[in-house]
Amino acid sequence: MKLGVAFGKLLSGESVIRDFLTIGVDDNVREKVYLRTDDQLLDVTRNQWLLGLDPRIIGIWSEQPIPTSGSYTLYFRDDPASSPDTVGHHALGILKLDYVDRLVENNGNLFLFRVQSSTIHHIDGLRARLLYRKFYKKPGVDFQRLKAVAAAYTYPRRVRIISFQLEGNYNYIFPMDLLADIKTSGRYLLGMRHSNQVLKKIMDIRKIVVAEAPARYKPLIYSLGRNHSAAPPPLNELPFATLPTRNFGFQVPEWVESYKEITIDKTLDLGSHMLLCGQWKEDVLLKPATPRLHHIHFLHFLYLKHKGLNYPIIP
The missing domain is CATH 2.30.110.10 (Electron Transport, Fmn-binding Protein; Chain A)
Structure with missing residues (x-):
């Protein structure tokens, strides 16, 4: 077994390290996504999208008012939050956002946010950083970019x-x-x-x-x-x-x-x-x-595999 393959298998249990896994799923996606502003918490699971990569741009559609100033945090979870106070507990990905723009429509608004910082908890931090250094590090892809993309692709x-x-x-x-x-x-x-x-x-x-x-x-x-x-x-x-x-x-x-x-x-x-x-x-x-x-990030796949919660993998 080649050294790189052995190292990847040691860190992940997988012989092939990749950016994304492909899965087959209908509309019943298990993961949940929440947006917290200064004074509200919104379930935006089916109304949030990654729309740009450099910088990372998140679009959120809302029929409710969202302030255009203040703090914004997006939480990616593998289950519903039990209360607004615990939304950050055991979140797999957390994105701190900056407001960029708003497109006004007749029955709602598309809010655009830039990812300011990110935190991930799919696997322990040391393994995540070692996987990054060996398999993901390349020009234009720093560890912050990897974390932001991994967080965004926690949701299929x-x-x-x-x-x-x-x-x-x-x-x-x-x-x-x-x-x-x-x-x-x-x-x-x-x-x-x-x-x-x-x-x-x-x-x-x-x-x-x-x-x-x-x-x-x-x-x-x-x-x-x-x-x-x-x-x-x-x-x-x-x-x-x-x-x-x-x-x-x-x-x-x-x-x-x-x-x-x-x-x-x-x-x-x-x-x-x-x-x-x-x-x-x-x-x-x-x-x-x-x-x-659907695409999910490889780090989320590792989390799901550890929990025995895998979606059907499409080879």
Whole structure:
């Protein structure tokens, strides 16, 4: 056994150390997320998203007022808090946040926060730091970044299929997990890297389709990760059939379960990522929902494994 593999196995019990684990889960996610401000505690479990990475930007949708000054702390837990006073007890990830901006909508607000500092408790601190130094440390990834991402991915982040089309039959189909589906307002948010070669094309067209896909199609979904390039493969070279969406006529894999056609109407620069904000009017259902592909951080996987609480792993 190679030295690096042996060291990783000693620290984690796993032969392969990675950033994320892929799991299959439906809407019944066990983890809970709470936002504490100076004078209130909100359950934001289904209304919080990671939208940018450098800096780390958290979006929180709320139909209740949230002050735009003061202190903000986000708690990631593997179970509900028994009381507001104990929300921080046994929290796996804690993010201290700074207010950045607010997007006002008719029936609520999207609040944007920058991660100021982070704390994690998935495994003991010494093992976490040793894993970082051996396996995660690289240019642009300091220990604070690792902790913030590990905290954010304590909550499973769903992978969805993005599709848009250019004239000349250029069909772009690729996966993303930095996005948000705000069902109560019909809004969609996508955090897309400035380095992504298709970002400007999407901003020019201002139309995009987001589709839900079964977790069992992970190999095909991951193979689509190469389709951010300027010249995607022709449809007849894809390893699956496609079908056109109802209004835009964009192509989506024939195995997706549903899709939303989104018109982009706002953009906001978040640093490394551009936030695309859009509106959808119809959720087109094609097949019954099954467990979808989600990402959790490797450190959270280690915590779940230790507790015997693992989600189904998608190999």
